[in-house]
Amino acid sequence: MPPPSDISAPAAHSTPARAGNPGDRAWGWGITIFGGSLLVVAGLILYELGRVAAPSWGQLGYFKFLFSSAWDPVQEKFGALPFIYGTLVTSGVALLIALPVSVGLALFLSEMGPRALRAPVAYSIEVLAAIPSVIYGLWGLFVMVPWLRSSVEPFLQKTLGFLPIFQGPPIGLGYLAAGVILALMILPTIASVTIEVLKTVPPSLKEGALALGATRWESIRISVLPYARPGIIGASLLGLGRALGETMAVTMVIGNSPEIHASLFAPGYSLPAVIANEFAEATGDVHVGALAALGLVLFGITLILNAIARILVEAVARGPKGSRA
Amino acid sequence: MNRLRWRKGVDRFWTVVSGVAVLAAVIPLASLLWLVISHGAPGLTAGFFTSLPTPVGEPGGGVGNAIVGTFFMVGIASLFALPVGIGAGIFLAEKGDGKLGSIVRFTAEVLSGVPSIVIGIVAYGLVVSHMKRFSALAGGVALALLMVPSLARSTEEFIRLVPSALREASLALGVPAWKTSLRVILRTAVGGIVTAVLLAVARAAGETAPLLFTALNNQYWNTDPFQPTASLTVQIYNYAISPYDDWHQKAWTAALVLLLLVGLLNLVARFLSRNRLQGAPR
Amino acid sequence: MNAAQEISPVNSSPRRPVDSLDTPVRVSPEGPAPVVAAEPPKLTVKNLDAWYGSNHALHGVNLTVPPRSVMAAIGPSGCGKSTFLRCLNRMHELIPGARAEGTLLIDGQDLLSRDVDPVTLRRRVGMVFQRPNPFPTMSIRDNVAAGLKLNGIPGNHHEIVERTLRQSALWDEVKDRLDASALSLSGGQQQRLCIARALAVQPEVLLMDEPASALDPIATAKIEDLIHELKERYTIVIVTHNMQQAGRVSDQTAFFYMGDLIEVGPTEKIFTNPSEKRTEDYVTGKFG
Numbered sequence: 022m023p024p025p026s027d028i029s030a031p032a033a034h035s036t037p038a039r040a041g042n043p044g045d046r047a048w049g050w051g052i053t054i055f056g057g058s059l060l061v062v063a064g065l066i067l068y069e070l071g072r073v074a075a076p077s078w079g080q081l082g083y084f085k086f087l088f089s090s091a092w093d094p095v096q097e098k099f100g101a102l103p104f105i106y107g108t109l110v111t112s113g114v115a116l117l118i119a120l121p122v123s124v125g126l127a128l129f130l131s132e133m134g135p136r137a138l139r140a141p142v143a144y145s146i147e148v149l150a151a152i153p154s155v156i157y158g159l160w161g162l163f164v165m166v167p168w169l170r171s172s173v174e175p176f177l178q179k180t181l182g183f184l185p186i187f188q189g190p191p192i193g194l195g196y197l198a199a200g201v202i203l204a205l206m207i208l209p210t211i212a213s214v215t216i217e218v219l220k221t222v223p224p225s226l227k228e229g230a231l232a233l234g235a236t237r238w239e240s241i242r243i244s245v246l247p248y249a250r251p252g253i254i255g256a257s258l259l260g261l262g263r264a265l266g267e268t269m270a271v272t273m274v275i276g277n278s279p280e281i282h283a284s285l286f287a288p289g290y291s292l293p294a295v296i297a298n299e300f301a302e303a304t305g306d307v308h309v310g311a312l313a314a315l316g317l318v319l320f321g322i323t324l325i326l327n328a329i330a331r332i333l334v335e336a337v338a339r340g341p342k343g344s345r346a
Numbered sequence: 347m348n349r350l351r352w353r354k355g356v357d358r359f360w361t362v363v364s365g366v367a368v369l370a371a372v373i374p375l376a377s378l379l380w381l382v383i384s385h386g387a388p389g390l391t392a393g394f395f396t397s398l399p400t401p402v403g404e405p406g407g408g409v410g411n412a413i414v415g416t417f418f419m420v421g422i423a424s425l426f427a428l429p430v431g432i433g434a435g436i437f438l439a440e441k442g443d444g445k446l447g448s449i450v451r452f453t454a455e456v457l458s459g460v461p462s463i464v465i466g467i468v469a470y471g472l473v474v475s476h477m478k479r480f481s482a483l484a485g486g487v488a489l490a491l492l493m494v495p496s497l498a499r500s501t502e503e504f505i506r507l508v509p510s511a512l513r514e515a516s517l518a519l520g521v522p523a524w525k526t527s528l529r530v531i532l533r534t535a536v537g538g539i540v541t542a543v544l545l546a547v548a549r550a551a552g553e554t555a556p557l558l559f560t561a562l563n564n565q566y567w568n569t570d571p572f573q574p575t576a577s578l579t580v581q582i583y584n585y586a587i588s589p590y591d592d593w594h595q596k597a598w599t600a601a602l603v604l605l606l607l608v609g610l611l612n613l614v615a616r617f618l619s620r621n622r623l624q625g626a627p628r
Numbered sequence: 629m630n631a632a633q634e635i636s637p638v639n640s641s642p643r644r645p646v647d648s649l650d651t652p653v654r655v656s657p658e659g660p661a662p663v664v665a666a667e668p669p670k671l672t673v674k675n676l677d678a679w680y681g682s683n684h685a686l687h688g689v690n691l692t693v694p695p696r697s698v699m700a701a702i703g704p705s706g707c708g709k710s711t712f713l714r715c716l717n718r719m720h721e722l723i724p725g726a727r728a729e730g731t732l733l734i735d736g737q738d739l740l741s742r743d744v745d746p747v748t749l750r751r752r753v754g755m756v757f758q759r760p761n762p763f764p765t766m767s768i769r770d771n772v773a774a775g776l777k778l779n780g781i782p783g784n785h786h787e788i789v790e791r792t793l794r795q796s797a798l799w800d801e802v803k804d805r806l807d808a809s810a811l812s813l814s815g816g817q818q819q820r821l822c823i824a825r826a827l828a829v830q831p832e833v834l835l836m837d838e839p840a841s842a843l844d845p846i847a848t849a850k851i852e853d854l855i856h857e858l859k860e861r862y863t864i865v866i867v868t869h870n871m872q873q874a875g876r877v878s879d880q881t882a883f884f885y886m887g888d889l890i891e892v893g894p895t896e897k898i899f900t901n902p903s904e905k906r907t908e909d910y911v912t913g914k915f916g
Contacts, residue, residue, distance in 0.1 A: 042745055048524030052440055055433025056450045062430070062494055063453050069471035070464065125367025133364045145372050151612050152378070153552025155579045156601045159586045160378045163594065205374050212371075236357040259459070266461020268555035269583060293463040293555065300470070301480075301559035316467045320460060327459035331452070443724070511761035515822065518719060519775035519829055520751030529778055534765050 074317050077310030086314065092279040092295075094304050099311040101318065103279040107196065107289035108319070111271060112264040114200025114285065115207055120257050122204070123211035130212075131219045132241055150209035158273035161202040166193040166274055169201070174286050189284040194276035197285040202270045207260035214259055218252030218337050219245065248337075255333030262326040266319060268293035292319045379605075386602025389595055395603070399565055399581070402590045409600050411567045412576040415482070416607075418569060419561060419577060420550050422486025427493035427546070432539060434494070435501025440527055442502065451502075457495035465491045466556030474560060482568065482575035485561025489550040497546045504538025504619075505531060541619040548611035552604065554579035578604045668736070670695035670863040671716070671833055676730035676740075678711050678720060685711045686728070689889045691882060693833075698855060698864045700878035700895065702871055704915065707884040713835050713867045717753035718746040734832065751779070754831035758838045760818035762810035762825070769806040771821055775829035788828050795861075796824040797854050816847025820854065827862075834858065836866040840873065852877050871911055875899055883907045 077086075081099055089100025126146065130139050170193030177187045222245050230240035246253075276288020277298060292315050303309040393408050400407030438451055469488030474480055508531050516526040532539075554577075562574040563584065578600055585597035669692035678686035686708045693699045701709040714720040715728045718740070732740040739749040762771050770777070772792055773785040789806070793799040798820040802813070810821060819839060826834060836855070840848040855864060855877045868874050874881055875895060882892040883904075891904045902908045909915055 042522055042747065044522050044524045048527060049441065052433060052437040053446070055430060056437030056441070056446065058430050059434045059450050059453055059457075059494065059498060062491065063457055065472070066457070066460070066465070066468050066491065069468045073467055073471040073475065122367045122370045125364040126371055128360075129364035129368050133361045134368070138368075142368055142372065145375055148379075149371065149375050151548065151552075151608060153554070153579060153604060153608060155552070155554040155582050155586075156378070156382065156605060159582060159597055159601050160381060162586055164377065164381055165374075205371075208371055236353050238357040238360040239353065241360075262459045266459075266463065268461065268463040269579075273583070273587060293461055296463050296467065297555055297558050300467070301562060313467050313471075316464045320464045323459055323461055323464075324456060327456045328452075330459075331455050509761070511757060511759060512763060514719060514722065514755075514757060515761045515763070515825070516774070516778065517722065517746075518717060518750055518755035518757075519778065519825065520747050520749075521775065521778040522747050525778055530763060534763070536765075 070313060070317050070320060074310050074313035076306040077314050080307050081311065081314070086311070087318070090279075090281055094299065094308045094311075097307055099308075099314075101292075101315055103281050104290050104292045104295050104315060105318065106281050107199075107275065107291040108265055108293075110196050110285070110289070111199040111203055111275065111291055112261055114197065115203030115264045116257060116261050118201065118204035119208045119211055119260060123208050123215055123256070123260070124253060126208070126212045127215035127219055128241065131216055132245070133237065146209045146212055149205070150213070154206065154267060154269040155273075157202055157206055158270040161198060161270055161274045165202060166198050169193050169198055173197075178286075185283045186285045189282070189286050191286050192276070192288060194274055195284075195286050195288045196275065196282075198274040198276075199271045199289075199291065200285070202274055203264045203267055206267060206270060207263045210263050211256045211260040214256035214334060215249070215253050218249045218256065218334065221252070221338050222248045251333045252337030255330040255337070258326050258330035258333065262323045262330065265326070266293060266323050268297050272297050292316075382598060382601050382605055385595070385598035386600075389599030390602060394599060398567070399596075402588075402593065405592075407596075409576075409578060409581050409596070409603065411564065412578045412581040412600070413603065415561070415564065415568065415576040416551055416578045418571075419482050419485040419489060419557070419575060420547055422483060422571060423489035423493055423550055424543075424547065426487065426490035427497060428543060430490075431494040431497030431546070432501050432543075434498035435539075435542075436505065436527075436532070438498060438502035439505035440531075451499070454495040454498045458499065461555075462488075462492055462553055463555040466558065466560055469556060469560045477572065479572070480560060480562035480574040481572045482561055483571040485557045485575060485577065486571070488556035488560045489553060492553060492556065493546045493550050496549070497542055500542035500545065501539055504542055505535045507538060508534045537618050541615045544611050544615035544618070548608045548615070551611070552579060552608050554583055558583075578607075667694055669693060670734065671865070672731070672733040672736075673716075674731040674733070676712070676715060676728060676732070678708070678715055678728040679726065680711075680723065681725040685887050686715070687887045689730070691889060691892050693863055693865060693880070695863050696859055696861065697879040698859050698866060698877055699880045699882060699892075700874035701865065701867045701882045701884060702869075702874050702910075703884035703890075704910065705869075706886075708887040709867045709882075709884045710837060712882075712884065712889075713755075713837055713865060715740075716833070716835055716865060717750045717755055719750075719755060721746060751775075751829055752831055753833045753835060754826035754829065755835040756819070756823050756826055756837065756839045759842045760815055760822050762813075762818050762821050764809070764811050766810060767807045768802050768810050768813070768821060771810045772824045772828050774825055779829065781829075789824075792824040792827040795827055795858070796820045797850065797857070798824060814847070816843050816850060819843060819847070819851060823851075823854065823858075827858075831862070833863045833865065836864065838867055838869055841869060848873075871899075883910060885910070 077099065080097065086099060087101055087105070090102040091098045091100045092103060126142070130143055134142065170191050174191030174193070174197065178191060181187045226244040226248060227240045230244045235243060271291050272294040275291055275294055277290055277294060278288040279290045279295070282289060296312050296316055300309070300312050303312060393406060395408060395413060396410045397406060397408035398411055399409065434450065434454070438447060441447060442451060466488050468491060469484050473484035473487050512530055512534060513526055516530040517523065521530070557577050557580050561577060561580070563580050564574045564576045568575045582597050582600045582604065585593040585600065588594070671693040673689055673691050676686060676689040677684070689712060701712055703709045711720060716732065720726045720728055728740065730740060731738055734752060739752070763774055766774060769789055772789045776783070776785055776788065790799065793802065798817060801817060810818065813821060840851045843851065852873065855866065858864060866877065878895045880892060881895045881898040883890045883898060885906055891898065891902055891907045898907060899911050902911065
């Protein structure tokens with residue numbers, strides 16, 4: 022082969038171009054438009070939600086809407102309190118159960134479990150996350166609820182029945198059932214985010230504790246958990262956001278009764294459940310509007326929770342604060 | 347010495363606690379899978395996949411129209427969601443380090459946490475409230491809105507897995523940046539993007555809540571996008587909350603079909619992502 | 629990460645028949661400009677400055693490289709040698725916040741100016757990277773032809789593939805499996821494939837950024853042999869962390885330290901009789 026010819030080169034190469042050729046600019050603009058379209062989608066979601074809810078604005082005062090417990094579409098009485106209460110109680114129960122289990126799972130998978138068991142357990146968690154919620158509802162309705170009614174609730178009544186939350190007839194369907202099924206459903210979310218957070222803990226922290234003669238648990242308690250705490254809180258908030266918005270499984274086991282009860286055994290209602298049950302057959306614009314307004318409340322709560330959760334998780338991922346240098 | 351034994355005991359105690367946590371998660375899972383299979387399998391006949399639902403008490407019948415409806419609506423959703431979701435993901439991976447990028451990324455994160463029932467209301471507002479009827483299109487739009495944010499984030503992550511060394515190699519050959527993105531980076535990430543799409547499709551196929559008042563339901567075959575349409579998930583729900591035992595049986599069988607469908611999509615997705623990028627230079 | 633390779637057995641191994649320091653050097657050691665008078669320089673760098681954000685990484689570098697010769701850039705980590713190399717085909721522009729100012733002439737034509745599309749420059753100045761980076765989705769053949777195909781250059785790609793694979797001493801090892809994945813090759817073969825890929829677009833200058841640092845001793849020896857052959861046709865600038873390698877492959881050596889070009893001259897002079905104390909300290913192993 023002849024050496025690269027210097028004579029022919031400039032002719033072929035010297036076409037001057039402004040920095041960034043037209044192809045680059047077109048590509049850059051094209052993908053930016055796609056990226057921006059995500060913001061348009063977000064705007065659209067907010068706008069449509071407001072628009073559908075609008076007919077209820079004039080009819081209901083904000084205060085009355087949020088803090089009245091009367092819900093009677095026929096008489097156009099719309100009070101959101103039973104649903105807000107049911108949503109918060111079931112999600113709270115779910116978090117109370119799921120958080121320790123998830124952290125235990127995450128520690129098992131990242132620190133304590135026998136290595137041979139870690140992969141199958143991790144795989145099970147993935148399966149748990151992939152199961153559609155209507156199947157959880159089906160299982161909850163036909164397997165878990167009867168079990169709660171016949172074993173768990175009588176047991177709780179016998180042992181802890183002096184607490185108002187464990188009083189009343191054990192029906193099965195109710196806040197407790199919804200809380201337990203939600204716990205199962207948000208467990209993969211909390212566990213997987215917690216594992217991610219634990220991975221960001223510098224191994225040197227743990228090794229430092231171990232080198233001082235700490236046991237494995239002590240090294241976790243002293244060095245790993247404090248470091249990961251904001252991230253675990255973030256993971257819990259993400260799970261909580263999931264629980265608040267979960268519809269089908271809750272609708273199928275909560276009992277669907279727009280009342281407020283102190284007992285966890287009593288049937289209740291949640292924000293997503295009432296939307297799911299009444300929206301398709303809503304009796305008029307105001308009813309639709311009131312349901313959409315419930316959706317807006319739900320949207321607002323989950324939005325704030327998710328934003329806080331993301332910020333917390335990322336704060337851990339970014340690394341230690343100055344004090345930990 | 348005693349103190350040490352105590353500390354070791356504490357250590358063992360917490361190890362056991364973490365094992366109990368594993369059981370608390372795995373036992374319900376096993377129960378759920380086993381019951382769906384054992385209750386569902388007896389009803390699993392060829393006719394179940396091909397027939398229309400029958401009224402209570404009438405033997406036979408299936409969820410053929412609901413299976414078709416699910417595929418139909420997921421198809422409509424993909425039509426909208428894939429270009430926007432993948433496009434936004436490419437943007438995030440290629441130009442996502444700036445201010446607009448972080449705003450878009452944060453929006454995607456937050457949107458993917460919006461409850462699906464709320465998205466159902468949005469699709470109702472976008473489609474049903476204007477057309478004055480429930481339709482497959484409305485269901486598809488709802489599913490599309492659910493798919494876009496998570497698709498954008500997972501597409502971004504798969505593109506970012508492509509080693510930057512490949513971009514450098516291509517640019518150093520005098521290939522323009524846009525061609526490098528399109529023909530080297532995206533070409534390499536394509537398996538990952540297919541994985542992201544399959545996972546998004548699997549999730550959409552399992553959604554119920556946003557379909558309840560957008561696509562509603564339909565007892566008959568339907569492939570008209572402007573008519574109410576059945577779906578596997580809504581059918582399971584309706585069967586499950588009915589008071590009839592033979593419908594409960596059908597709910598279990600339909601749940602098994604849905605589980606197989608979702609499981610298959612997930613398996614293919616896992617297989618594809620495992621084979622991708624193996625041995626690629628870091 | 630480079631500490632290990634400095635003490636790798638390559639350095640002391642007597643596998644090469646020609647000891648580097650005996651390699652004839654075209655310029656007399658005492659000549660002020662390391663350029664053969666008869667031939668104009670292929671590459672001229674004037675007052676090249678580079679910054680990463682506010683960090684002034686390269687301070688007013690001036691040097692020339694004669695055609696068909698090898699220049700090695702050496703110096704401790706962070707001395708600016710890699711920055712220098714990246715500026716030569718404007719790959720530094722990929723790093724956010726990086727910028728360079730100065731003049732880069734190839735055959736007297738300025739290619740660092742804002743008016744010149746970096747794409748134009750990069751077709752004339754090819755680059756081989758520290759780690760082999762073949763395109764994982766392409767076959768061996770398509771990897772070699774990648775630059776031609778992606779740039780839409782028509783012609784007989786098959787012939788070019790064979791020619792460049794022969795030039796990069798890989799043809800005999802891969803001629804029977806050109807359609808196999810590039811990832812089926814060993815690391816050293818992958819690196820020679822990357823050299824072939826860079827040669828296929830017919831550059832005039834070849835930049836090599838520590839091309840053997842990720843390779844074992846035998847593969848390293850093959851790459852070094854290859855550099856000897858390639859300089860018959862190409863002008864080569866190689867960054868290396870490994871002074872013995874610089875001694876073996878280069879005609880001229882440039883020593884960088886803390887962003888300054890301390891000294892540039894014939895390799896033999898730099899290694900045996902440097903004018904600068906810092907150069908001497910470095911090549912004799914007193915630091916770095």
